Amino acid sequence: MIRAYRTPIVLGVIALLVLVLFGLIGSDGDSTFRISTSGDFFTVPDLVLPSRGTALVLGVVLLVLAAGAALLVRRGRRVPVWLLAVFGVLAVLGTLSWAIAGGTLPMTQLLQGSLALAVPLVFGALGGVLSERVGVVNIAIEGQLLAGAFSSAVVASLTGNLYLGLVAAAVAGALVSLVLAVFAITYIVDQVIVGVVLNVLVVGLTSFLHSAVLDSASNSPGRLPQIEIPLLAQIPLLGPLLFEQTLIIYLMFIAVAIVTFALFRTRWGLRLRAVGEHPQAADTVGINVARTRFMGVTLGGALAGLGGAFFTLGSVGAFSQEMTAGQGYIALAALIFGRWNPVLATLAALLFGFARNLASVLGIVGSPVPSQFLLMLPYVVTLIAVAGLAGKVRGPAAAGTPYIKG
Amino acid sequence: MSAVVPPVEERDRRDGRVSAVVREIMSGSIVLSLAAILLSFVIGGILIAASDEDVQETSGYFFARPGDMLGAIAEAVGGAYGALLRGAVFNPRGDSLGEMLGPISETLVYATPLVAAGLGVAVAFRAGLFNIGGTGQIVAGAAFAGWVGFAVDLPPVLHVVVALIAGIVGAAFWAGIVGILKARTGAHEVILTIMLNYIALRLFDYLLTTPVLQQPGTVNPISPPVSVDAMFPSIVGRLHWGFVAMLLAVVAIWWLFAKSNLGFKIRAVGLSPSAARTAGINVGLIYVVTFAIAGGLMGIAGSAQILGTERTLTGGIAGSIGFDAITVALLGRSKPFGVLAAGILFGALRAGSRTMQASEGVPVDIVLVVQSFIVLFLAAPPLVRAIFRLPAPGSRATAILSRSKGAKA
Secondary structure (H helix, E strand, O other): OOHHHHHHHHHHHHHHHHHHHHHHOOOOOEEEEEOOOOOOOOOOOOEEEEHHHHHHHHHHHHHHHHHHHHHHHHOOOOOOHHHHHHHHHHHHHHHHHHHOOOOEEEHHHHHHHHHHHHHHHHHHHHHHHHHHHOOOOOOOHHHHHHHHHHHHHHHHHHHOOHHHHHHHHHHHHHHHHHHHHHHHHHOOOOHHHHHHHHHHHHHHHHHHHHHHOOOOOOOOOOOOOEEEOOOHHHOOOHHHHHOEEEHHHHHHHHHHHHHHHHHHHOHHHHHHHHHHHOHHHHHHOOOOHHHHHHHHHHHHHHHHHHHHHHHHHHHHOOOOOOOOOOHHHHHHHHHHHOOOOHHHHHHHHHHHHHHHHHHHHHHHHOOOOOHHHHHHHHHHHHHHHHOOEOEOOOOOOOOOOOOOOO | OHHHOOOHHHHHHHHHHHHHHHHHHHOOOHHHHHHHHHHHHHHHHHHHHHOOHHHHHHHOOOOOOHHHHHHHHHHHHHHHHHHHHHHHOOOOOOOOHHHHHHHHHHHHHHHHHHHHHHHHHHHHHHOOOOOOOHHHHHHHHHHHHHHHHHHOOOOHHHHHHHHHHHHHHHHHHHHHHHHHHHHHHOOOHHHHHHHHHHHHHHHHHHHOOOOOOOOOOOOOOEOOOOOHHHOOOEEEOOEEOHHHHHHHHHHHHHHHHHHOHHHHHHHHHHHOHHHHHHOOOOHHHHHHHHHHHHHHHHHHHHHHHHHHHHOOOEOOOOOOHHHHHHHHHHHOOOOHHHHHHHHHHHHHHHHHHHHHHHHHOOOOOHHHHHHHHHHHHHHOHHHHHHHHOOOOOOOHHHHHHHHHHHHHO
16 A cells, blocks of 8 residues: 555655755755856846745645645556656755755756766666666676776877777777677676676776876877857757767767667667567577677677767876776666666766766855765665665566576 | 565576576586686786787897797796785795795785675675675775774773674674665665665765764864774784684684574575575575675674774775675685685785786786686686686586496495
């Protein structure tokens, strides 16, 4: 009985928290959201809101949404994803208006930074989706990202061509996942073990080569130029965010669209998913299970590797040891939180990037929320998701199980 | 109460996989392990040679004078592995016997947390569970042990014992969360442990900036030093009594699986949860208990870090021990004395790699490469057998061997 109402209850508790903590006993003062930047088409004035009043209004709206969710459950319907999304955005806004009371929050920078932090997560999660949808658990996303970061820096430096660096990143990611595929599919080694070991191996190899071989000539690739799309780039807020970015970020948007379309709208995608859900059945209708799995895992690795290039070519412009710093595991979290769906996983990755960027922005604004708790967010929400406290999360049925033809 | 029982069919679907993993980890011969280790050192040697400047230089005229390049390779690889041995086992350049044998104690210092943590992974493996949560559990153990060490006032011997127990209990509690969540919701422990690792790390980072753990009068995230009473006393040089605690843990885990009823139940669950449930074993409870024991062992590792070598808590207290422990458990085939041997080997690699970097300029990271190749090869016996042309189990030679063994029994 209570189980069915879990989602509305969780929503209600959050709504009450916003209402009471940030509204009733919140802080006085105005919260300023800066929306425009100097290069914009037209200027949108700063949004100045009284902190406590905003939280009060938002808290009430959140309560209404939670009540709506309860009503839907009572009628035997599921709580739709859009309701959860709207709820999430409003809850974040309520928290923000409290956290920055008396200060100014530059929205464009906040969202731009969030997107940048989310790029490797999106690629990593997409790569994970492809791999796990064909039935191979991919713990090695971290290793694929790191391999991509390393080889993109080296190849771009040695050839002087940044775009060859991108290709090299995809190849490196694909190679790492090929090792995963060979061990998991051909030698039927446990996929989690191979994934964990591959991560250690890639850290070891890249760190070793970084100290022993790389010098300033082979590790100074530079950064990808920003490509500005005329006119569109001058829209306030959205322009700098979506239309004034490097090639990798445009590739990311394209990749999300292609993976989603290919998985759910093509015969190829149907085969991929069939192999991940029920390999015996797929085999019976003539699908080559091993080959399909190899393809899915390797393609996924190539995508993750491409994401790794963002660490070097897309942001700092040089490789350093262990520069992925656990982002692969956050990508894994995004993949699970996004229920193995490319679009939802992308949204989860964006949310996680936002949380991480918020941690550093609020640190500058000077807010009462310790940054460590914002950094913890991806892991906590994923934990809640897999523990089924807010709706059941289910992965591909055959993920983790080798298929032995026989 | 039906709400807390995960769907039985979902668990049983994994049965086949879990028991296969347990069997794969537990079986395999010593020959295979040695072959995997040898092969990995060869690969490490190739990397060392390839990145050596003399070798690169002489390779330019390899066909004119091949001896030059071979000599350079021998010098690079021999020098590196010689330094590894000097730093890990025996230092002939020492002035006294104590100095010559000093490296062994250094190896054991590194091995202490590795073996304890390796046991923490191994115990979980025996129940068919992956414990990737070593990092978080070690952090929890170190934080509890460290806090007792600097914030509580106790008489000498008692202090270190209480601190160690606090470390064990704290880590067991943190790991127990995984067991409870898995038992109640059926969530996969790999995801749970990975997430809890990062939650523990962030929580720890936070506590290091609050008066709970932070050293008064500093803005750095660092704790006060543990009081001298709470530190493991030295046995010889840097080697401390945490080593003995670790050995006791090895014996205790051996006893658990060889003699005790609980160990039998854990193994039964590892081989087949559904069969164990049919036999009347409370599988969920075994998951919780197993994770608590695994966490307790991680707590010994964390305590060995803070009370044995580090003395102050910092963000990097767990290092990479939690992940290294997985390789230790795999190399040790999840058997207590196997884990001990594997941990000492990897401890030796750690200790020796310092000397190797200092005297030969070979980056310590080579150890990670060798270590992960060892496990990759171990995990894929057919690959190693193919390389060394070893017979496969079940082939004629081994069939005869096992039959004669069976006849004797």
